[in-house]
Amino acid sequence: MAKHDPALDRLFHALSDPTRRAMLHRLAQGPAAVSDLAALSGFRLPTVLRHLAVLEEAGLVATQKDGRVRSCAFRPEALRPMADWLEEQRRIWEARLDRLDDYVTRLMKERKT
């Protein structure tokens, strides 16, 4: 049917959860530790860690350990494939509108003859 793009799968999947979107929302304002995210979300650490892993697999977040604490940072460039996909849909849709337009134009010309 079409070329499977696993990166896009992971990206959309990561964003389909409100907790993960809220975490991203927070991280877009600056880095935070895992427990900061846990406190904000009201979930336990293991749960938050799982969500973080999903965000990391999608490339949306990068983390690193400084001593005991793991610092998490937003990676905005990871959203690019989504913006590109959106743009492609728009392109296809508009091409279709153009064809429709041509079709209607042709119909009207024929009607005139």
Add this chain to the structure above:
Amino acid sequence: MAKHDPALDRLFHALSDPTRRAMLHRLAQGPAAVSDLAALSGFRLPTVLRHLAVLEEAGLVATQKDGRVRSCAFRPEALRPMADWLEEQRRIWEARLDRLDDYVTRLMKERKT
């Protein structure tokens, strides 16, 4: 933590599956019947019907029955909330960059004194 937006959940979830994205890709070029989508995807009708239901719940597709056949059409305006979300992330991120810029500027001024 944050206001849960179920519409956005459904939208991203619907798009997280390659089969559903391929179906959308097809529908963006014009309406199609359920069996057309099945033929294209290589999946059985019940499976395709399930994917269609997910797309409909997300508002991405509208369907209607003409006699025996159900016609499916793409609804591009359903992508708007996603574009808005993307834009909001960008806004937050850039505000953060501005604050960083201010901070660095302040640091440099202090160094001069």
Add this chain to the structure above:
DNA sequence: CCCATACTTAGCTAGGTAGCTAATTTTCCG
């Protein structure tokens, strides 16, 4: 050294999802 902090890992439960086959329903056509 000791202990509190900050994760991390293991493992559980409840509930969801994607694919299928088989059986039913609805509509078109000869």
Add this chain to the structure above:
DNA sequence: CGGAAAATTAGCTACCTAGCTAAGTATGGG
């Protein structure tokens, strides 16, 4: 009418996911 075509529904299996608790590891401060 009678059968083929196009959906639809019911119900199955095999994962997968989100939340949790409990126990383990590693690091910083006194």
